[in-house]
C-alpha cells in the first residue's frame with residue numbers, strides 16, 4: 001500500500017509539473033492553483049497510478065503443481081500421488097526423484113521381498129516339526145563370499161548417483177545469479193532483494209478462509225509471495241533473527257537451515273513459471289506450523305514489472321526518482 005502511494009505520488013509529480021512551472025510566468029495559472037483540482041484530473045492521476053501498480057497481479061496457482069495432493073480429492077490418482085514426492089520443477093529435483101523412483105525404491109523392494117521370502121522359507125522348511133534334527137553346519141565359504149560381495153555392489157551402485165546429487169546440490173551459484181535473502185522470524189518470512197534496490201517483502205500466512213477464497217491451499221498461502229524470475233540461477237541465502245528456522249520447498253527439492261548469525265547459500269534454478277509452496281522445516285516455536293513459504297516464479301519481463309511495482313530497480317537500470325517532499329505535502333493536503 002505504501003508503495004502504491006509512492007507510485008501515485010510519482011504520477012502526480014508528472015502531472016503537476018507543468019502547472020507549477022506555468023505559475024511562475026503568468027497570472028492565469030494562479031487561479032488554477034487556487035481552485036480545488038477537478039475530478040477528471042484526480043481520476044486521471046489515480047488511473048495512471050493504477051496502471052503502474054497493477055502491472056503485477058499474483059499468479060493463480062495450478063492445482064497439483066508446487067503443492068501437496070489431498071488424497072481425498074477427486075483428481076485421478078490422487079491417493080497414489082499423495083503418497084510420493086511432489087512433481088519436481090528443478091533439474092536437481094528431477095535427478096533426485098529419478099534416483100528415488102528408479103534406483104532406491106526398486107532396490108528396497110527387491111531386498112525386502114527377498115528377505116521376506118527367506119524368512120518364510122525358514123519358517124516352513126526348518127521348523128521343529130518339519131526338521132527335528134538340526135544340521136550342525138557352521139560355515140559355507142561360497143555363501144559368505146556372496147553375502148559380502150553382493151551388498152558391496154549394491155552400495156556402490158547407490159553411492160554413484162547419491163554422491164553426484166550431493167555435489168549438484170552444493171554447486172556454487174554463478175556470479176550473475178539473482179540474490180534473494182530469506183530471513184526467518186518468529187513466525188513469518190522476510191525476503192530481501194539486494195540486487196534490486198533492497199526491496200523487502202514481509203510474508204505472513206493468510207487466514208484459511210481468505211486462502212480458499214483466493215483459490216490457494218489453506219495454511220500454505222501467504223499475503224506477499226517471494227517473487228523470483230524463472231529459468232535463471234538464483235542465489236538463495238537464508239538466515240534468521242531469533243531461533244533456527246529452515247527454508248524448504250518440496251517441489252523445488254530445496255531445503256536449507258536459516259540460522260541466526262550465519263548466512264547459508266544455495267543455488268536454485270526453477271525450470272518454469274508457477275507458484276510453489278513450502279513450509280518452515282525446523283521446529284521454531286509455537287507458531288512453527290504457521291509460517292509457510294510461497295515462491296512465485298515469473299518470466300523475466302514480468303519479474304521486472306514486479307520489481308518496479310515494489311519500488312525496486314533492475315540491476316543496471318536507472319533508479320526510479322523518489323517523490324519530492326512538497327508533493328507529499330500536496331497529496332496529504334488533498
Ligand SMILES: [Cu+2]
Pocket residue numbers: 184187244245246280281282283284288291
Ligand atoms: Cu520457523
